Amino acid sequence: MDSQYAVLDCLQRNNNLTQRDIARYTGLSVGGVNLLLKKMVRKGLVKLEKVNGRTLRYILTPQGLAEKTRLAYQYIQSSYQQIVKTGRALEEVVAARPEPVARIIFYGPSDEVLEILKIAAGNLHIQHTTAAGAADLAGIDGRNTLVITWQAGEEYQPPPGIEVVNIINRL
Numbered sequence: 001m002d003s004q005y006a007v008l009d010c011l012q013r014n015n016n017l018t019q020r021d022i023a024r025y026t027g028l029s030v031g032g033v034n035l036l037l038k039k040m041v042r043k044g045l046v047k048l049e050k051v052n053g054r055t056l057r058y059i060l061t062p063q064g065l066a067e068k069t070r071l072a073y074q075y076i077q078s079s080y081q082q083i084v085k086t087g088r089a090l091e092e093v094v095a096a097r098p099e100p101v102a103r104i105i106f107y108g109p110s111d112e113v114l115e116i117l118k119i120a121a122g123n124l125h126i127q128h129t130t131a132a133g134a135a136d137l138a139g140i141d142g143r144n145t146l147v148i149t150w151q152a153g154e155e156y157q158p159p160p161g162i163e164v165v166n167i168i169n170r171l
Contacts, residue, residue, distance in 0.1 A: 002075065003028055007036050008068040011046060011060045022058075040064065082171075086113070087120035089170040090148065094124060097163075102144035104128040107137065107164070113150045117167065137162070 006026040010017060019037065023030045037058060040046040045064035049057040060068070094101045104121050106114055106128060114130065121128040131137050137147065142161035150167050 002071055003032065004036060004040070005068060005071040005075070007033060007040070008045065008060060008064055008071070011058050012065065012068060015057055015059050017058070043067075083116050085171055086116050086167065087123065089167055090117060090120040091124060093148070093165050093167070093170060094126065094146070097146065099144060101126055101146045103146070105131050105137065105140065105145060105147045107131045107147050107149045108151050113167075117148060117150070 003026065006028070007022055010022050010025050017025070019030050019033045022028070022037075023033045026033070028036070037046060041048055043063075044061060045067050047059050047061055049059055051057050094104075104126050106117050106121075107130075108114060109132070110130070118128060131147075140162065142163070145162065147162055147164040148167050149164060152166075152168060
């Protein structure tokens with residue numbers, strides 16, 4: 001997610017954080033947090049309050065809260081567009097096959113992409129299973145079966161007659 005959103009979210013949850021705390025919670029560098037906070041103060045998203053001679057408090061302004069909401073909305077829209085695009089890519093791969101696809105095997109890690117692909121296969125009314133490793137694919141019948149992966153640089157070499165498509169290359 002966007003670094004600015006991460007800092008704004010952090011400040012909304014707790015405005016008694018140091019730059020080092022914010023860096024730890026967001027995974028950003030302290031220098032990166034410092035630059036972002038300076039930028040956000042200039043834009044009016046965050047205001048500074050001196051607690052004592054050395055300590056500052058970063059307070060999220062109403063404008064900062066509105067910006068955090070806008071960034072969250074933008075992220076949701078973008079994510080949804082990628083989900084739809086992934087589903088369409090699977091539809092196109094299935095439609096391009098000369099023979100009907102009776103079964104899809106999803107080959108890759110159990111992650112969010114797998115969940116998106118399972119939903120897309122369900123919408124196409126195609127039976128699907130998962131395979132975590134090449135050993136899980138040994139001895140499968142390639143007739144009407146399609147193996148879908150989504151890892152960059154995937155090294156799996158299928159047995160003859162099994163088609164493997166990296167869906168990421170279709171996006």
